Amino acid sequence: MASDDGMGQSLRRIRHARGKSLAVVAGLAGISTSYLSRLESGERALDRRSLIIALARALEVAPSEITRSGVGLSGDLDEDRSLGDVRLSMLQASIGEPGGEVVSSSVLKIRANSVLDAQRRCDYSMVGSELPGLIRDLHTSLAAGRDDEALLKLAVLTHVQGTQAWLSAIGAAPDLAWQASLLARRAAERLDDPLFGAVSAFGTSFGLLSAGGFEPARRLLSAAEPGTATNEAMQVSGMLALTHALVAAAKVDAGSRRAALDQAADLAAHTGDANAMWFGFGPSNVGIWRMSVALEAGDHHEAAAIAETVDPRALAATRQAAYYREYGRALARLPKRQTEAVLMLRRAEKISPARIHRHPFMRAVLTELLARAKKEAVGRELRGMAYRSGLSL
Incomplete structure (x- = not known):
């Protein structure tokens, strides 16, 4: 299996190719020089959309140039x-x-x-x-x-x-994911059905998020109006509210983030755990999204505290994987919780290997855990996940 050193090394290579100093890039991205140095060395995980976009703009490259894995899809998974x-x-x-x-x-x-x-x-x-x-x-x-x-x-x-x-x-x-969302958007435009238009808006907004289009994503989500007349409509509206909260966190808009999360929680209290339009919306899923939103806002303590209120057994496999992944991501940054972080990430990997091996945020978290562990002893589970993810050991 090929190996790479994660996003930090990509970031450093791009900075050197651009001929820019740590101080210049850090200043343009709005972070300290020491923090940028730790991101490049892998001592800090580059796992927030807002920070990736800020660094991409500072370096004048597309965000995908930073997040692109050195491993790629090599046929390791079926x-x-x-x-x-x-x-x-x-x-x-x-x-x-x-x-x-x-x-x-x-x-x-x-x-x-x-x-x-x-x-x-x-x-x-x-x-x-x-x-x-x-x-x-x-x-x-x-x-x-x-x-x-x-x-x-x-x-x-x-x-x-x-x-x-x-x-x-x-x-x-x-x-490729963007192309899928465009095919959905074409179909939704022909339908002129608010519910399916909202499903399409959800998909398109994620494409915009990954490209740094926070404001277009916000406008798209705000324009979608599935309503709340039926239980199904409430579930779809709740998913839009959760996505809106994630966008607000990326935009560093705390007020909008809290309002959107409150709206989603209120709707979930009415719908219960359900699966309209295959969203799996409900109180349990709202808990996982609250974790993701807190992590995007950089609040690892809050994300870990939320995790302790969620029962993953009530979730479908894909949501269980997300729960353990986000919990591990939160614990990785907390003092003396790294062993627990590895345990949670390993649970996520057992459910869905690809969501650990291939997700740029998770590869960044594994790199950070490795950087810390090298100062002590690299645990068997961590070393195994890093190897399966194609990271340098």
Whole structure:
């Protein structure tokens, strides 16, 4: 397996290539020179969107230049083998030449539900194997004008909760996930249904977030109006509120962040734990999002405190992986909690290896834990996760 030294080394290489000093880049990014030095050495994890965007702007590069892994999709995981076919099926759909078969909406719905259920179970190998054929047949059937409204709804859900979520989970290039969100957006625009428009807005906002488009993401989320007339609408509105809170944290807007989280919590109290539009919205999921928002705001103590109020047993596998991942990420920065952090990250890895090995934030956290451990003794579990993630030991 190839190895790399994580985002810190990428950051240093880009800075040197730009001919900029630590002091200049730190000043432009709004951080101290010593903090930038620790980010480059891996002693501090580069795991906040706002900081990545600030550094990318200081260095005049795209954020993906910093977050890009040196390992890439090398075929280590079963799902990697499907990536090329998924990419091709999306390209064919985007140019109106899907190359599939005309299939009834009822059959396609069964197939789509199977894929989305596998996504929730973190069965990414199954999702990857089924997505290409589903995408081709779905778009071929749409082109034939069969069950138009039903198929458009399936297209929105398949591309946001299936294609885009899968691509993000396995660490594929952000532009591929963005293409999936655009296919969903096209379908949503044809539908003119507030609920499905909101699902599309959720997917598009994540694409904007990764590119540093915080304000466009905020406007898009604010414009979506699924309402609260039904339990389903409340769940979708709650997911938009949670996404809005994450955007606000990235924008360092504490007031909007708190208001959005309060709104989501209030809606979750009414809906309970549910799964409209495959979001898995409810009190338990709100807890995980509160952890993620606190981490984006740089408050690791708050994220760890929130984790202690969440029961991961009430969650689907994909959300359990997120819980343990974010809990580990929070504990990694707290004094004398590194051993617990490794335990939590290992639990996440057992559920979903890709979400640890491929996620740039998690690779940054592992690098920070390694940098600290080298001063003492590197634990077996930490060393194993770092190796499986392709990091230098």
